[in-house]
Structure formats: C-alpha cells, structure tokens
Amino acid sequence: SQTIHQWPATLVQPVGSPLSLECTVEGTSNPNLYWYRQAAGRGLQLLFYSVGIGQISSEVPQNLSASRPQDRQFILSSKKLLLSDSGFYLCAWSGGQGFISYNSPLHFGNGTRLTVT
Amino acid sequence: GQNIDQPTEMTATEGAIVQINCTYQTSGFNGLFWYQQHAGEAPTFLSYNVLDGLEEKGRFSSFLSRSKGYSYLLLKELQMKDSASYLCAVKGYSTLTFGKGTMLLVSP
Numbered sequence: 603s604q605t606i607h608q609w610p611a612t613l614v615q616p617v618g619s620p621l622s623l624e625c626t627v628e629g630t631s632n633p634n635l636y637w638y639r640q641a642a643g644r645g646l647q648l649l650f651y652s653v654g655i656g657q658i659s660s661e662v663p664q665n666l667s668a669s670r671p672q673d674r675q676f677i678l679s680s681k682k683l684l685l686s687d688s689g690f691y692l693c694a695w696s697g698g699q700g701f702i703s704y705n706s707p708l709h710f711g712n713g714t715r716l717t718v719t
Numbered sequence: 720g721q722n723i724d725q726p727t728e729m730t731a732t733e734g735a736i737v738q739i740n741c742t743y744q745t746s747g748f749n750g751l752f753w754y755q756q757h758a759g760e761a762p763t764f765l766s767y768n769v770l771d772g773l774e775e776k777g778r779f780s781s782f783l784s785r786s787k788g789y790s791y792l793l794l795k796e797l798q799m800k801d802s803a804s805y806l807c808a809v810k811g812y813s814t815l816t817f818g819k820g821t822m823l824l825v826s827p
Contacts, residue, residue, distance in 0.1 A: 636814075645819035646762070646806065661814070692761055707752055708808075708815055710761035 604629035608693045608711030615718055621666075621680040623714050625693030628674065633695040635676040636708065637668055640690040652676060688718045721745045723818035725807050730824045731797055739792045739821045741807030752815065753781050753792045754806040762806055766792070797825050 608625045615621060627633050637649040648661045650668035658668050665684060669677045676693055691714045697706030722744045731737040743751070750769040754762035768774055768783035768790060780793040792805055804820040 638817075646808075646817040648814055648816070651814055707764040707767060708762075709764065713761045715759075 604709065606693065606695055606709060606711040608714060610714060611712065612715045615683050615716065617685055617718055618682045621683050623678040623691055625676045625711055626674055627695045632673060635670060636694040637676065637678045638692045638694060640692065683718045685718050688716055690715050721809055721811055721816040723807055723809055723816060725818045725821045728822045730826065733797055733799060733825055733827050735797050736793065736795050737797060737823065739805050741790045741818060743788050743809050745809050745811055747812040748785065749810040751783055751790050752808040752810065754808060756804045756806060756820065799825055801825050
C-alpha cells in the first residue's frame, strides 16, 4: 500500500531564517506531488505541483520554492521566512501518468504546522 | 479560474441527516471531490463525482449536477465523530482547487 511521510510535524522559526520541509512517498512510482498551505481561517491553497523529477509548477508568486530531486521526494524551501509564511503545510500525492488519472484523489501527509515568530 | 462556494458553518444533532452544499464556477471540469478534515489533521478523501447523479458510500452520499455547477454531501445517522470541516474540491485541467470548507458541529 502507498504511504506518504512528511516531517517535521511542528516547526517554530524566526523571521528571516531558512526553511526546508521534506515529503516522501512509498509504494507507488511516478506520482504527482503537491504542496498545499492552509492558513488560519482560509482554504487549502496550492503552492506547487510536480509531475516528474525536476518538473515543478508554481501556482502563486511567493518567497517559497520547491524541488523534486527523486521520483518520490518533494521538498519545500525558503531562504528567508516571512511572518506571513506561518500556516499548515500539507504534502500530497495522486496517481501519475500526468493528469490522465482524473479520478485519482489526493492523499495527504500529516502536515507541518509552521509558526514564524 | 475556479470559484467554489460552500457554507462556513453548520450544526446538526446526533442521529440526524445533514446536507452540505457546494457551488462552483470553473473553466474546466474533471470531477468533484469531498474531503473530511478534523481539527489539526490532514484532509481525508470521502467521495468523487464526475458524472451527474448520486454516489453512495455507507453513511455518506455525494450528488453532482454539472449543468448547475452544484454538488452536495449528505451525511446520515450523524455521529459525534462527524464533527469536522468538509471540503469541496474541483478538479480542473490539471490541479485540484479547494473551497474554504464547511465546519460541521454535531451536538448530542
């Protein structure tokens, strides 16, 4: 069966510090991978998605970046955190083959609660 | 782009039936998903509709009308553990866009 691991679960970082959140998927190959952010009182906002190694699409302009160095590894980074980067960050995967798998749901990791102070 | 609307909050009583509505406007449509999210946790997949009609899965059912841009999630025999946020999400050409969620509070 497929599993998704995301760490750390919680993180408190000062403004201006760097960030690295990691996500790995097991039990599937060539998944589509996603980073979402959920701010307090707001919906899930798609930040990045990837259909393959080295392929990253950005949905919103921001000071965050994403990388996919391996098929089942997705990393969210920032060089300098802002207060507005606080939120609940969720990594997710869905069936691959590009976006042909229309009925493949997103499966989320447990999330990282980031507080920027 | 995508625009998804659902009520912010709903309350219901244990054992009752509740219907959570979702309306959407989208430039491309490849299915509608419902997710459940308990406080502090990640969303979990509940249902998927791509054709018009009702999909039933145990106590939960989901309905879709593509011509009306409308869906609802029906929860029967409510239990206390059903207190959660319910997220409506629309699959466009390539990605999934979520509504802000409906917070359901089930009382004894």
